[in-house]
Amino acid sequence: MTHYDLAVIGTGSGNTIVDESFDGWKVAIVEKGVFGGTCLNRGCIPTKMFVYPADLAYDAGHSAPLGVDTSFEGARWREIRDRIFGRIDPISASGREWRATGLPDVSLVEGHARFIDPHTLDVASDTGVETITAEQVVIATGSRPTLPDVPGLDDVPFHTSDTVMRIDDVPPRVLVLGGGFVAAEFAHVFSSFGSAVTIVNRSSLMLRAEDQEVAERFTEIARARWDVRLRTTITKVERLDGSETGVRAQLDDGTTVEADLLLVAAGRRSNSDDLGLQQAGVAVDETGLVVVDDHQRTNVKGIWALGDVSNRFQLKHVSNNEARVIRHNLLHPTDLASSDHVHVPSAVFSHPQVASIGLTEEDARERGVDVVVGRRDYSGTAYGWAMEDETSFAKVLADPHSGLLLGAHIIGPQASNLIQPLVMAMSLGIPAHEVARGQYWIHPAMTEVVENALLALPLTP
Ligand SMILES: Cc1cc2nc3c(=O)[nH]c(=O)nc-3n(C[C@H](O)[C@H](O)[C@H](O)COP(=O)(O)OP(=O)(O)OC[C@H]3O[C@@H](n4cnc5c(N)ncnc54)[C@H](O)[C@@H]3O)c2cc1C
Numbered sequence: 001m002t003h004y005d006l007a008v009i010g011t012g013s014g015n016t017i018v019d020e021s022f023d024g025w026k027v028a029i030v031e032k033g034v035f036g037g038t039c040l041n042r043g044c045i046p047t048k049m050f051v052y053p054a055d056l057a058y059d060a061g062h063s064a065p066l067g068v069d070t071s072f073e074g075a076r077w078r079e080i081r082d083r084i085f086g087r088i089d090p091i092s093a094s095g096r097e098w099r100a101t102g103l104p105d106v107s108l109v110e111g112h113a114r115f116i117d118p119h120t121l122d123v124a125s126d127t128g129v130e131t132i133t134a135e136q137v138v139i140a141t142g143s144r145p146t147l148p149d150v151p152g153l154d155d156v157p158f159h160t161s162d163t164v165m166r167i168d169d170v171p172p173r174v175l176v177l178g179g180g181f182v183a184a185e186f187a188h189v190f191s192s193f194g195s196a197v198t199i200v201n202r203s204s205l206m207l208r209a210e211d212q213e214v215a216e217r218f219t220e221i222a223r224a225r226w227d228v229r230l231r232t233t234i235t236k237v238e239r240l241d242g243s244e245t246g247v248r249a250q251l252d253d254g255t256t257v258e259a260d261l262l263l264v265a266a267g268r269r270s271n272s273d274d275l276g277l278q279q280a281g282v283a284v285d286e287t288g289l290v291v292v293d294d295h296q297r298t299n300v301k302g303i304w305a306l307g308d309v310s311n312r313f314q315l316k317h318v319s320n321n322e323a324r325v326i327r328h329n330l331l332h333p334t335d336l337a338s339s340d341h342v343h344v345p346s347a348v349f350s351h352p353q354v355a356s357i358g359l360t361e362e363d364a365r366e367r368g369v370d371v372v373v374g375r376r377d378y379s380g381t382a383y384g385w386a387m388e389d390e391t392s393f394a395k396v397l398a399d400p401h402s403g404l405l406l407g408a409h410i411i412g413p414q415a416s417n418l419i420q421p422l423v424m425a426m427s428l429g430i431p432a433h434e435v436a437r438g439q440y441w442i443h444p445a446m447t448e449v450v451e452n453a454l455l456a457l458p459l460t461p
């Protein structure tokens with residue numbers, strides 16, 4: 001049995017904790033799957049590498065309103081896939097190699113970790129069980145796709161985001177179960193490359209967690225592009241005769257959908273189960289998230305947690321922030337840092353993009369928060385005219401007296417980039433009028449939509 005100063009379970013954001021500041025520490029990094037975790041191998045990075053060519057394909061087929069005659073002639077899916085994973089897989093492999101052999105004090109222990117007690121882990125692999133002990137343990141085991149209880153699902157071929165990017169060909173018909181981030185991004189990718197997409201979503205809007213006006217606009221655009229079934233669930237799914245991958249789904253509205261590929265995108269759950277947390281006495285909340293304080297400490301001394309296993313955001317920039325906090329706190333136990341869970345932005349890389357931070361207008365109303373709203377359509381700016389945009393807008397919420405921003409929501413081209421000055425303003429506490437008038441906004445850049453939304457706020461001087 002080997003004793004370590006530190007054991008990190010999970011090589012997603014967990015892997016980023018251990019840098020040269022831990023020289024002299026004896027460290028175990030434990031991983032049961034592909035080195036590098038979700039974002040690198042099957043999440044943020046490959047999805048965005050598919051979205052970019054999908055944007056090109058989509059735009060090529062939609063340039064006529066600007067007087068440009070281009071068309072989408074087809075996508076070489078296997079070439080796109082192999083280019084993407086030809087870049088990613090070697091990064092994962094070399095990261096693994098470096099951890100396995102490159103550092104004298106760091107050991108890569110490959111297998112499934114389970115607590116035996118707060119300082120002892122059994123790591124099970126095909127070659128047996130290795131028991132290790134550690135003074136400090138970081139739980140960074142991430143999350144996995146939720147599989148809803150759909151009758152027949154166990155007996156049909158289906159994909160989740162874990163597997164769908166590695167398929168061989170663009171399916172003619174794709175059925176997506178779910179209407180959140182994953183559904184919105186993959187529907188765009190597959191339909192841009194030629195698939196007919198049907199979305200079956202339980203809630204009444206796609207991207208239902210967004211500001212309602214944004215979710216409504218996204219849903220309206222999605223309906224014009226895909227067959228979107230709202231307030232609908234699949235009641236039964238079965239194999240499609242004569243097809244290796246196809247399914248026939250019965251919906252609770254009485255209709256049937258046939259597809260060549262079923263993508264299940266119904267949310268993700270924390271990988272806190274199957275970790276033996278009870279043996280360690282680590283508390284988990286009713287949704288399965290490991291409970292941590294602002295310093296990322298669990299209720300058990302010496303055990304920390306970060307990322308999707310313990311936060312509800314399920315975003316890479318949040319996991320990375322938490323990893324930095326844990327690194328600092330392990331190295332400076334008497335001067336603990338805290339994570340920022342207040343100003344958390346997110347973006348959906350679909351077409352259109354959606355980006356948001358802070359309160360939605362509905363949140364503000366429900367909580368009785370006094371807010372004013374500033375809104376600007378892209379079509380009210382010169383760059384919007386250049387793009388002939390008719391559907392995109394930016395919306396900001398602020399305290400009417402201080403002018404401090406409380407939320408921002410953008411739907412349209414480059415939303416994920418346009419929101420950044422608003423993230424900065426919220427995070428640094430810069431009032432709206434100062435953001436709008438305390439700097440030049442390059443004319444006539446797309447950012448003018450943000451400037452104008454800020455100027456549209458009816459602030460009391
Ligand atoms: C399709 C998709 C697209 C996404 N796009 C974005 C995006 O654009 N922007 C964004 O901010 N976020 C995005 N996310 C979310 C982001 O990927 C996650 O929030 C982030 O990767 C979580 O990091 P983590 O370190 O908590 O977990 P992970 O990266 O999942 O790492 C956990 C690791 O722990 C290992 N593990 C689990 N259990 C055990 C065990 N018992 N023993 C040993 N090892 C174990 C796993 O194998 C895994 O390697 C996306 C997610 C998905 C699925």
Ligand SMILES: NC(=O)c1ccc[n+]([C@@H]2O[C@H](COP(=O)([O-])OP(=O)(O)OC[C@H]3O[C@@H](n4cnc5c(N)ncnc54)[C@H](O)[C@@H]3O)[C@@H](O)[C@H]2O)c1
Nearest residue numbers: 148178179180181182183201202203233265266267314347
């Ligand atoms: N760009 C990004 O940052 C990005 C991209 C992809 C994923 N992610 C992360 O991964 C998480 C998971 O994404 P997701 O899209 O799987 O989850 P989600 O929570 O965003 O959406 C789940 C959707 O599935 C629907 N649903 C659930 N059960 C259903 C059922 N039985 N029938 C029909 N519809 C059902 C819900 O109504 C909801 O619309 C996200 O919350 C996000 O944090 C982030």
